[in-house]
Amino acid sequence: MAVSRRRLLALGAGAAAGGFGLAGCGSKRSLGDSDEITLWTWDRSVSDELVARAETKGIPGSEGFRLSRTNIGGHFNTKVRTALAGKSLVPDIIGINSDVATYFPNQDAFVDLNDFGAAELKSRYLDWKWNECVTPEGRMIAFPMDTGPTGLFYRADLLQEAGITTDPKELAARAPDWDGFIALGKELRKSRERAVICPNIHHVWSIRLGQLAGKFMTEDGRYIGDRDELREAFELAYRIGRDGLSAGAPEGSTDLYGVVTSGRQPVGIGAVWWGFAFPESAAPKTEGKWRVTDPPGGAGNVGGSFLAITKYSKNPEAAYKFITWLQSPENQVKAFTEMSLFPSSPRSFTRPQMREPRPFYGGQRTIEVFGPSARQVKTVYKSPYDRVMDPVFAAELANVESGKNVDTAWRDAQDTIERELTREGAI
Template identity: 55%
Template sequence: MTLSRRGFLSLSAAAAAAGLTGCGSRSSLGAADELSMWTWVGSVNDGLIEQAAKAIPGAEAKRLLMTRIGSDYKTKVLTSLAGKSLVPDIVAMNDDVATYFPNADQFVDLHTLGAGGLAGQYLDWKWKLGITPDNRMMAFPMDTGPTALFYRHDIFRKAGVEVEPAEVAAAAPDWNSYIELGKTIKKAVPGSVITDNIASVFDYGLSQQRQRYMTPDGQYIGNGDHIRQVWETAYRVVKEGLSANAQADTTDVGAVVSNGRLVAFIGAVWWAQLGPKNAAPKTKGNWRVCATPGGAGNRGGSFLAITKYCKDPAAAFAFITWLQNAKNQAQAFIDPVLFPSTPATFEDPLLNEPDPFFGGQRIVEVFGTAAKAYPGAYFSPYDSLIRSPIVAELVNVEVGSKTSDQAWRDAQNRVERELTRVGAI
């Protein structure tokens, strides 16, 4: 399946049909001396925002007016762009940044503001994710989501297996050895699992791949061996009884952490907060992290973009480059725990404090190494659309309503229908 230029433009047309051609005067949100910004809760350091609200460093005649949008964030951003009136000057984008690529003409090409001169300060793969296939830099790097193996040091000790991070990493360098390790622990400590659900294994396995669902020139490769291998790995974890079958967006996900069943989990750096620190605070000191079986991966991370309706693009660029410099990314790691995209920050003392929750381990050493080692992959505007049927069919496998082979075929058929519907093939 190949996405032609016509197919790419048809996606833009589809977005336009959804409202991106709305009428109205072209104006940005906020007063003349303000730069307005939309984001969501937990995306920026409040102290830095308070500083910019008084005067933006590098553009002191401007101040920041920030609004945190609740639910349906992307819909509200696209609706604002559609109306071409009261559009925010700056918008945050999640790791689905590529879904905005068909609307790249609604944003300032950051190359025109001198962004290229800053590229060397950021992780190369992260920098590239904000650049469209036709080389428009639509979005500027914020945080990242490098992965690691989280595990219960105390339960590993009880099971009689390796317990120190270097030892565990050596014992489970790949998914096969990790599954075997999980089986050993489950035999010694009945009820133990190494994932909450099958979709988690698939998502984190995919996060390690050099290719995902599509190529930059629009060819669909989500039916390739690299995806099928990740699928089969996820299926094997379930078949071996190492998944809790706690489906996403249910209370069961937190319960398997708090009740101690989840003894290991391959997750992104942010899972530390959403997982054990939130769901099982009494396990403080019992967790450790080590290198991810199967190689470095990344899941998550955000961006900032300047809309074409911005009152002062130069001032907006001064703000976002200041907010995301190495020093300020260190502040954002402390609060709200955003892992940096600037390698220089990995050496900052703020990131290298021992973490009591992880037994005094300096976890930045693990995540920083992963962030540097991650090979990067191309994300297409269709990734979310493709993932949905694949994960839905994986769930059918986990709950036992379909065989793995049947679910794979059904997933691919559903993906083909969806890509046809949006004009991608």
């Protein structure tokens, strides 16, 4: 299966790219007053304290402009795409999640940050993260925010009860790969009958996918989502479920929290934000009992986000000054200490605040795990069509967890993807 780069970028109106048909006439009315730089984000995506500073004191380096932020709840992506399609009342700046590639076919909707000298800042940020912002045509349509480097989280007290080492380096050596991680889970079940190592098998798939050097398509449009490496990842998820090491908790359900708070999941591989979202927030009484170490299977990334300036911005220069200030290395440290948004700038990693012992993790300096993990993430091409393919694999993995034959599920996933890519005109 293949689609040319020219064809890929021409498919701006296609559903796979979430197109919004920017060609043609239409108003270019931006949102907000003439002295406002408007920003749309979702909850806990940026530092509230830093944003409030720009709202009350103005944008640093842009006298006469202040920020006006709106938190969009619920269907953020839909709201953004609807506004862009309407070409009216569009904010100056929008947040974009890890699906930034789905906006590539509509790159003309955004300011090319290279026009403002963004390339001069590249050395401050992780290469793989920076490259995710750049379209195949070389336009930089967004600026790096946080990342999601992964680690192995574990309850030291529960591992100790099971007679398993709690030393981070020793545990990492015991489970250097996924087979070792499965063996660790089976060992835990000897003392904790219902112990699991993941909330559901789709979680395993997502983590493993974040460790690989390729996803579903190559930059020249060749489909590679049927290769052996991905089939092995699909089988890995199945094996963990087959061995009873998955809780089978549906994505988005409260069961995801219950698995952690009950102690049923004493170990788990997750992005840095997972630690904040689950044990730290949902199980505060377990403070001091958690630790983190290197993840089985190598470094990986899950999640992370970006900021983009729309072409409707009333003052792109002021908007650029705001996003580069907000995402400066020192302010990324602030976002981490405020809400565990892990920096995309390695310059942040050495700051004293990043190296402070974390009480929730028994005084461990977690930067010593997540810093190297973030540096070692592979550069992976993400296609606009990932938006079509991701849900197909997720649906079939849910079917497998419900009892569907894994070989049948894999074949059905491939058939569905071929049909959907054909419908989108990609093949």
